[in-house]
Amino acid sequence: MSPRFSRRDFTKFSLAASAAMLAGVKGAAAAAPKGEPIRIGVLHSLSGTMAISETTLKDVILMLVELQNRKGGVLGRPLEAVVVDPASNWPLFAEKARQLLAVDKVASVFGCWTSVSRKSVLPVFEELNGILFYPVQYEGQECSRNVFYTGAAPNQQAIPAVDYLLSADGGGAKRFALIGTDYVYPRTTNQILQNYLKSKGIADADIMVNYTPFGQSDWQTIVSQLKAFGSAGKKTAVVSTINGDANVPFYKELGAQGISATDIPVMAFSVGEEELAGMDTKPLVGQLAAWNYFESIDSPANKSFIKEWHDYTKNPKRTTNDPMEASYIGFNLWVQAVEKVGSTDHDKVIDAMVGLKQPNLTGGTAQVLPNHHITKPVYIGEIQDDGQFNVVWQTPKEVPGMAWSPYVPETKNLIGDWTKSVSCGNYDTVKKACLGAKHG
Amino acid sequence: MSAGTLLELSHVSVTFDGFRAINDLSLSLAPGEMRAIIGPNGAGKTTMMDIITGKTRPDTGVVKFREHDLTKLDEPAIARMGIGRKFQKPTVFEELTVRDNLLLSLKGLRSPFALLFAKETAEEKARIDGLLHTIRLGREAPRQAGGLSHGQKQWLEIGMLLGQEPDLLLVDEPVAGMTDAETMETADLLREINQTRSVVVVEHDMEFVRALDVKVTVLHEGSVLAEGELDQVSNDPRVIEVYLGR
Amino acid sequence: MNASLSFRGASVTAVIVVLLTGVLAVGSLLPASSPVQVSPFIMTLAGKYLAYAMLALAVDLVWGFAGILTLGHAAFFALGGYAMGMYLVREIGARGVYGNADLPDFMVFLSWKSLPWYWWGSDHFPVALLLMLVVPAGLAGLFGWLAFRSRVSGVYLSIITQALTYALMLAFFQNGFGFGGNNGLTDFKDILGFDLHSPYTRAGMLFISGLILAGALLAARYVVGGRFGSLLIAVRDAESRTRFLGYRPEQVKLLVWVFSAVIAAIGGALYVIQVGIINPGEFAPANSIEAVIWVAVGGRGTLSGAVIGAILVNLGKTLFTAWLPEMWLYGLGALFMATTLFLPQGLMGLMRHLPEKRPSEVTPEVTNPEGGEA
Amino acid sequence: MADVAMSGPAALSGRKMRNGVRGIFAAVLLSLLFIQPHHARADEDAFAGLATTQFNTIASSVDQIAQQGGPRALPVLRALADRKLFAAREGDGLFIRTDSGWADARSGASASPDEETLRPVRVNNRVRLAVAAAEAELELVSGTPAERQASANVFYQRHDPAMLPAIDKALSKTDDAALKDTLLNARAAALLSPGAPASDAQAQQQAVAKLKAAGGLDARGVLAQASTSEALDPATRKAAEAAVSSIDFKLKLWGFGQDAFYGLSLGSVLLLAAMGLAITFGVMGVINMAHGELMMIGAYTTWLTQKAVLSVVPALGSFSLILAIPAAFLVCGALGIVIERGLIRFLYGRPLETLLATWGLSLILQQVIRSLFGPTNVAVVTPPWLSGSFHLGGIEVTIDRLAIMIFAGVVMAGLMLVLRRTPLGLEMRAVTQNRRMAALMGIRTARVDALTFGLGSGIAGLAGVAVSQIDNVSPNLGQSYIIDSFLVVVFGGVGNLWGTLAAAATLGVGGKALEPLVGAVSGKILLLVLVILYIQRHPRGMFPLRGRGVES
Numbered sequence A: 001m002s003p004r005f006s007r008r009d010f011t012k013f014s015l016a017a018s019a020a021m022l023a024g025v026k027g028a029a030a031a032a033p034k035g036e037p038i039r040i041g042v043l044h045s046l047s048g049t050m051a052i053s054e055t056t057l058k059d060v061i062l063m064l065v066e067l068q069n070r071k072g073g074v075l076g077r078p079l080e081a082v083v084v085d086p087a088s089n090w091p092l093f094a095e096k097a098r099q100l101l102a103v104d105k106v107a108s109v110f111g112c113w114t115s116v117s118r119k120s121v122l123p124v125f126e127e128l129n130g131i132l133f134y135p136v137q138y139e140g141q142e143c144s145r146n147v148f149y150t151g152a153a154p155n156q157q158a159i160p161a162v163d164y165l166l167s168a169d170g171g172g173a174k175r176f177a178l179i180g181t182d183y184v185y186p187r188t189t190n191q192i193l194q195n196y197l198k199s200k201g202i203a204d205a206d207i208m209v210n211y212t213p214f215g216q217s218d219w220q221t222i223v224s225q226l227k228a229f230g231s232a233g234k235k236t237a238v239v240s241t242i243n244g245d246a247n248v249p250f251y252k253e254l255g256a257q258g259i260s261a262t263d264i265p266v267m268a269f270s271v272g273e274e275e276l277a278g279m280d281t282k283p284l285v286g287q288l289a290a291w292n293y294f295e296s297i298d299s300p301a302n303k304s305f306i307k308e309w310h311d312y313t314k315n316p317k318r319t320t321n322d323p324m325e326a327s328y329i330g331f332n333l334w335v336q337a338v339e340k341v342g343s344t345d346h347d348k349v350i351d352a353m354v355g356l357k358q359p360n361l362t363g364g365t366a367q368v369l370p371n372h373h374i375t376k377p378v379y380i381g382e383i384q385d386d387g388q389f390n391v392v393w394q395t396p397k398e399v400p401g402m403a404w405s406p407y408v409p410e411t412k413n414l415i416g417d418w419t420k421s422v423s424c425g426n427y428d429t430v431k432k433a434c435l436g437a438k439h440g
Numbered sequence B: 001m002s003a004g005t006l007l008e009l010s011h012v013s014v015t016f017d018g019f020r021a022i023n024d025l026s027l028s029l030a031p032g033e034m035r036a037i038i039g040p041n042g043a044g045k046t047t048m049m050d051i052i053t054g055k056t057r058p059d060t061g062v063v064k065f066r067e068h069d070l071t072k073l074d075e076p077a078i079a080r081m082g083i084g085r086k087f088q089k090p091t092v093f094e095e096l097t098v099r100d101n102l103l104l105s106l107k108g109l110r111s112p113f114a115l116l117f118a119k120e121t122a123e124e125k126a127r128i129d130g131l132l133h134t135i136r137l138g139r140e141a142p143r144q145a146g147g148l149s150h151g152q153k154q155w156l157e158i159g160m161l162l163g164q165e166p167d168l169l170l171v172d173e174p175v176a177g178m179t180d181a182e183t184m185e186t187a188d189l190l191r192e193i194n195q196t197r198s199v200v201v202v203e204h205d206m207e208f209v210r211a212l213d214v215k216v217t218v219l220h221e222g223s224v225l226a227e228g229e230l231d232q233v234s235n236d237p238r239v240i241e242v243y244l245g246r
Numbered sequence C: 001m002n003a004s005l006s007f008r009g010a011s012v013t014a015v016i017v018v019l020l021t022g023v024l025a026v027g028s029l030l031p032a033s034s035p036v037q038v039s040p041f042i043m044t045l046a047g048k049y050l051a052y053a054m055l056a057l058a059v060d061l062v063w064g065f066a067g068i069l070t071l072g073h074a075a076f077f078a079l080g081g082y083a084m085g086m087y088l089v090r091e092i093g094a095r096g097v098y099g100n101a102d103l104p105d106f107m108v109f110l111s112w113k114s115l116p117w118y119w120w121g122s123d124h125f126p127v128a129l130l131l132m133l134v135v136p137a138g139l140a141g142l143f144g145w146l147a148f149r150s151r152v153s154g155v156y157l158s159i160i161t162q163a164l165t166y167a168l169m170l171a172f173f174q175n176g177f178g179f180g181g182n183n184g185l186t187d188f189k190d191i192l193g194f195d196l197h198s199p200y201t202r203a204g205m206l207f208i209s210g211l212i213l214a215g216a217l218l219a220a221r222y223v224v225g226g227r228f229g230s231l232l233i234a235v236r237d238a239e240s241r242t243r244f245l246g247y248r249p250e251q252v253k254l255l256v257w258v259f260s261a262v263i264a265a266i267g268g269a270l271y272v273i274q275v276g277i278i279n280p281g282e283f284a285p286a287n288s289i290e291a292v293i294w295v296a297v298g299g300r301g302t303l304s305g306a307v308i309g310a311i312l313v314n315l316g317k318t319l320f321t322a323w324l325p326e327m328w329l330y331g332l333g334a335l336f337m338a339t340t341l342f343l344p345q346g347l348m349g350l351m352r353h354l355p356e357k358r359p360s361e362v363t364p365e366v367t368n369p370e371g372g373e374a
Numbered sequence D: 001m002a003d004v005a006m007s008g009p010a011a012l013s014g015r016k017m018r019n020g021v022r023g024i025f026a027a028v029l030l031s032l033l034f035i036q037p038h039h040a041r042a043d044e045d046a047f048a049g050l051a052t053t054q055f056n057t058i059a060s061s062v063d064q065i066a067q068q069g070g071p072r073a074l075p076v077l078r079a080l081a082d083r084k085l086f087a088a089r090e091g092d093g094l095f096i097r098t099d100s101g102w103a104d105a106r107s108g109a110s111a112s113p114d115e116e117t118l119r120p121v122r123v124n125n126r127v128r129l130a131v132a133a134a135e136a137e138l139e140l141v142s143g144t145p146a147e148r149q150a151s152a153n154v155f156y157q158r159h160d161p162a163m164l165p166a167i168d169k170a171l172s173k174t175d176d177a178a179l180k181d182t183l184l185n186a187r188a189a190a191l192l193s194p195g196a197p198a199s200d201a202q203a204q205q206q207a208v209a210k211l212k213a214a215g216g217l218d219a220r221g222v223l224a225q226a227s228t229s230e231a232l233d234p235a236t237r238k239a240a241e242a243a244v245s246s247i248d249f250k251l252k253l254w255g256f257g258q259d260a261f262y263g264l265s266l267g268s269v270l271l272l273a274a275m276g277l278a279i280t281f282g283v284m285g286v287i288n289m290a291h292g293e294l295m296m297i298g299a300y301t302t303w304l305t306q307k308a309v310l311s312v313v314p315a316l317g318s319f320s321l322i323l324a325i326p327a328a329f330l331v332c333g334a335l336g337i338v339i340e341r342g343l344i345r346f347l348y349g350r351p352l353e354t355l356l357a358t359w360g361l362s363l364i365l366q367q368v369i370r371s372l373f374g375p376t377n378v379a380v381v382t383p384p385w386l387s388g389s390f391h392l393g394g395i396e397v398t399i400d401r402l403a404i405m406i407f408a409g410v411v412m413a414g415l416m417l418v419l420r421r422t423p424l425g426l427e428m429r430a431v432t433q434n435r436r437m438a439a440l441m442g443i444r445t446a447r448v449d450a451l452t453f454g455l456g457s458g459i460a461g462l463a464g465v466a467v468s469q470i471d472n473v474s475p476n477l478g479q480s481y482i483i484d485s486f487l488v489v490v491f492g493g494v495g496n497l498w499g500t501l502a503a504a505a506t507l508g509v510g511g512k513a514l515e516p517l518v519g520a521v522s523g524k525i526l527l528l529v530l531v532i533l534y535i536q537r538h539p540r541g542m543f544p545l546r547g548r549g550v551e552s
Helices: A007-022 A051-070 A090-103 A115-128 A158-166 A184-199 A220-229 A244-256 A300-313 A322-341 A346-353 B045-053 B075-081 B098-105 B112-116 B122-134 B150-163 B180-194 B206-212 B230-234 B237-244 C003-028 C040-065 C074-095 C105-109 C125-149 C154-173 C199-225 C227-237 C239-244 C249-275 C285-298 C304-323 C328-342 C346-356 D009-019 D024-033 D046-051 D055-068 D073-081 D125-142 D145-158 D161-173 D177-192 D201-214 D216-226 D234-283 D291-312 D314-342 D351-373 D399-421 D423-433 D435-440 D445-467 D479-492 D497-518 D520-537
Strands: A038-043 A079-084 A108-111 A132-134 A147-149 A175-181 A207-212 A236-241 A266-268 A288-291 A357-359 A365-367 A379-383 A389-394 A414-417 A424-428 B007-016 B019-029 B034-038 B060-065 B083-086 B168-172 B198-202 B215-220 B223-228 D085-088 D094-097 D102-104 D118-120 D389-392 D395-398
Touching: A038 A051, A038 A090, A051 A079, A051 A108, A051 A244, A051 A300, A051 A322, A079 A090, A090 A108, A090 A115, A090 C040, A090 C249, A090 C304, A108 A115, A108 A322, A115 A132, A115 A147, A115 A184, A132 A322, A147 A322, A158 A184, A158 A236, A158 A266, A158 A288, A158 A379, A175 A184, A175 A220, A184 A207, A184 A236, A184 C105, A207 A220, A207 D520, A220 A236, A220 A244, A220 D234, A220 D497, A244 A266, A244 D399, A288 A389, A300 A322, A322 A346, A322 A357, B007 B045, B019 B045, B019 B223, B034 B180, B034 B206, B045 B060, B045 B075, B045 B083, B045 B168, B045 B198, B075 B083, B075 C239, B083 B150, B098 B122, B098 B150, B098 C227, B112 C227, B112 C249, B122 B150, B150 B168, B150 B180, B180 B198, B180 B206, B206 B230, B215 B230, B215 B237, B223 B230, B223 B237, B230 B237, C003 C040, C003 C199, C003 C304, C040 C074, C040 C199, C040 C227, C040 C249, C040 C285, C040 C304, C074 C125, C074 C154, C074 C249, C074 C285, C125 C154, C125 C249, C125 D520, C154 C285, C154 D479, C154 D520, C199 C227, C199 C249, C199 C304, C227 C239, C227 C249, C239 C249, C285 C304, C285 C328, C285 C346, C285 D351, C304 C328, C304 C346, C328 D351, D046 D055, D046 D073, D046 D085, D046 D094, D055 D073, D055 D125, D073 D085, D073 D094, D073 D125, D125 D145, D125 D161, D145 D161, D145 D177, D161 D177, D177 D201, D177 D216, D201 D216, D201 D234, D216 D234, D234 D291, D234 D395, D234 D399, D234 D445, D234 D479, D234 D497, D291 D314, D291 D351, D291 D445, D291 D479, D314 D445, D395 D399, D399 D423, D399 D445, D399 D497, D423 D435, D423 D445, D435 D445, D479 D497, D479 D520, D497 D520
Parallel strands: A038 A079, A038 A108, A108 A132, A132 A147, A175 A207, A175 A236, A236 A266, A266 A288, B034 B198, B034 B215, B083 B168, B168 B198
Antiparallel strands: A288 A379, A357 A365, A379 A389, A414 A424, B007 B019, B007 B060, B215 B223, D085 D094, D085 D118, D094 D102, D389 D395
């Protein structure tokens, strides 16, 4: 059971913590935070279909808040997390976002998972000039002044992953099945990948695209189609943008029909440690995933993060995953920005963000780019029988996130740049103009 | 089919899951006639009513009302043609007032769209008052029908039938569950109705049938076993066997 | 007095709705410094509740008065919403992310080259209004005509209404369907030239919503109050009897069904304007079931109860998802169980009984009376 | 149906097949990229490459080890595949982790290295492929008959021309007809593959004919490649093209059977999910929206049983699923009885209100499970005896699906027996048909109600056990089945188990027949529309109950 953490509990906790520190408890390194708490919002679904993924991110933020307060808070003031449940309901996301910004007056919001939830809250954040840290890999093609995208853009996950599949180490695939859940992230990612693969000399006939509805649970037909697709005498690989829930039955069916990673490797963008925890990974050994973080990566920062996490959740088996690291990076970047400008004022913090650096848990540095995306290392991991990933490939250095894909004709000339000189999320470098109505 | 026939069933059969509920039934009714139909349980009395009113379609046979073939029509069409039916269990609209029950039954407006904008006319009010008097429920008019006694509900239903102004009334066991006094009053009521309309009564209660004093048809296993005056029929050995035998 | 006449309070409710929305609208235009200023947050919430109240009213019409337990009414709500959403998306024009004046962002995004034919005319408000009314009414008419004509009733009807909304949900989820897939339609800028984010538009929209809801309440009251209403209740309680009186219950049901679908659709359109997003999740069967629950909580067959139930349950949801983010489902679940167990007539039933101290009346159950005459 | 006969020898050979299935297609490429520049010399330390961190060096080291042979080759390769091979961080020491401690990889002698200085030897798919091929090479000569057959399959799937001498050697040494056939296929496949030694047109066309006769996806892959290969005779290319279309035609025909299998297996899942509802909803008239949650609890019971068995008697771990069947039935049955006594019994005669109350209940049950076990999926392990597949002609039969089909049949038969042949079944029918009369005859109707609801709930639990093998086990599990379950019961005809069976089969087969034609989403939409239209024509479902008083 995860510990409950309501606002009131939190106040109690911080009072108790202050009292303990005043009494001179050993190990209390920093001064106890004092004064009016700084509120931050946590906007992750705790019920409904997305609770399965998002609950963990809420826990991470609560843990980070606790750690930060132990370190003396922010600006000497304690942090207070305001947790709400948007219940996997997209309009409710917008409503809760408005509540956090307008009623609770939070300094920043950490939240959202699905693209639609982000799209739903975006107008609210822009209207009320809030700050959203979005910690999940996504389809790109968006660049809002009020959002910091700490998850991967397509060029930080999808493109390197396909590069790996094309490489000798990855098996040198010549034929690609792009399968995904029918929503905007897979649609866009696959569109980008199709164009990219063509630029790499893969013929149209060697690319198969298939979309399934959310929560698809019967994969028999599609897996057999994959098998048939793979029997054209060319090395075949699958790029999966299947959404969380549907992955378990998909991999179970792969196992049942005897397709192993050495036959047809499956490269997934939405399967992480958390998803694997719900699967029997023995039949999946060698299947691939591309992320910017893996729990198995051996680094001091990661080790201590995992330890904090286990202590906080009182569960030594609780896994960590990529969006958790993205939350961690986002949170720390925000703390840095607030400390830098000495205020939680939204405009000041937003302007201070660009250029800030935060060490990744797995080594390297995340730097906030003018387009409000960050630099990230890319790792390819193979599933092991213990439910972890074994990193088999990584980019030599961090890859800067691109908001707009150069492989989509409509966006190849677009850039996002929120620094003073441009201050536009969708700047057309050919027309030298900011498109649409979104000016900072 | 003779000219003086209002309703005629000829060689009607219907089968449910292999069970012949009605078997080559033929029956005819003259205009203005009142007929009692008797028969043991399962003889097909209710099914016959269902066929006449369009609820059940026969497998074979013809049902004619005046010159119309009823087997081609559904319940509302048959009802509008002038056949009213009273159920065995009194079925009135319990949540509506007695008055509203009667208002709904009045011959005339049947299109729901027209009803949306319809207002009660003075003529309609007069007709309802008349009906209330006939069925002796004048004082109950504003009450919810659900609160009426069993016998009152039976009368209300008869009143609704009258409101339809049908040429033919089908009445299914109208006195089941009534006191003796109510039974006799009901018989009077039916005779009164019969002065202007044809009536078919299905009934078990022999006293009641005797009180009606009309021609009787005995149904058995889906076809007519005997037909005639009650005394004559009740002495028929086949009828006696069916009722008392085995 | 009696259960069937309990909708008489609908006109009172209508007046209260208009007054309340008027007060809120005026309150929202006060300067932010004023202690009684109504925040935009409250305004968007109120707008959403009113839209849901329309849906609940629609459900109550068919469930409370025609005895049709619909588990798919959100379909009409969402269709109305999409019709309005299409207009609002076209209103964005060249102010979208890609600056494309002809195509909505999500179409540019998926590399569509031109508008699909079913989007033609959607940039004209009157066309949008027409679509909003005609499409849901048409679908309801077709569906109802088929279903009522062949006397589909009871749970069979409930389940196929659910299948209908489920099928629509799957269809709208598809990106190829041309309505933005899972993301739906969002990021609206203005309506008829009025900025959607301006306090004046919000205040105006809320007041208009209040007027429309009040109007719908009165219209519904008129429909169920007259002779048609008597017939409706007659059909609900003893359908076959009405047939032997010469009525065609399928026509009666169809009429109220289509009327109800239109009310739901208008609710959906108001919802989209004030909530700012419409996506296929609105078609989810769970949404339709929830709408039924609002009606049950408020009191079925009372019109006012539907409105009150929708507002109270959603208010509870708003509060509890914030106060008890991890426990609120227990509360909601317990509320539904308690309502059915202890308040079979909903809150309106409670209100009716409290002052009079009468032993609880038994509501005649809407079981199908055909059962006895197989 | 031939279900029972299949599970015998056919299943066995199916599993053998599967062992060798690794690397069909990857191998093609491997052979392309992996032209070995050097031939291993006997004196070279082939093992040294394993101690590096480069995948390509590790993989070529594996190949060398296989070519050198020797007693240590197989143990080391197996340790590598099992991730039990470790290398020293400094130097080229290699050690194998054993049950009791450590062994030196090169000698096999026990060793005691400093564990702090060791790191596992890196493995990726490329290395795994190389290991599989190397194992096959070694086992083809020295393995048991079963291992040799499996190795031959690997050769066939790998069809590396470099293997031709090894294949010829193995061919000359065996009399086993099946093994010989596989090797001949492998030889034909290798001859047609890129890099094969030049051969005359006749030999090539014989190879094409051989593969055409073999059929299947493996042969198709080789032939498809051959049909475009510049290295081959034009006539051969043409023949290969014809062979591909002939195989495709056969595959297409078998595809119908395959779709039927998929459909029936989907149907049996639907049947299991709907059967409990056919009791609680169909027989008792309770619109039980918490039915899916009862399935979900059945699935969690399976998970808990598995955990408990693994921690108490790990040896019986793979049979915990058997134990989970009664456990889930009892847990969900008991819960069902509690629900009936605590909630449902106050709502008889108000069927529509049971919908609202059980909907509330379903929210609570979901949240309880979420609070107890967390919101994420839990892992229910598929035991080895349920995993894998075998071929029945051209139809691939997955064992877990087959097991679910049989399980659904058994549950259905058991339910029929309970309803028809037991006093409880008799009382149940009596109570549902005429409650007052039943009570007058001395039947304790309250008890019968509770037991009936318990029975339906217990069956939902059984469905949960089955579903745990193929789907997510999470608090949301129930939500994904509830709509389909109701649809099945209503489509079939409320209150009629045969109708439920027919509806489940129709929806399953119909769905799977439509899916390849119009796609998964449109197929499902089309099916829903067809069901709606069907119910318009037949307002009481496929098998309407006749008689009085069936309508709720």
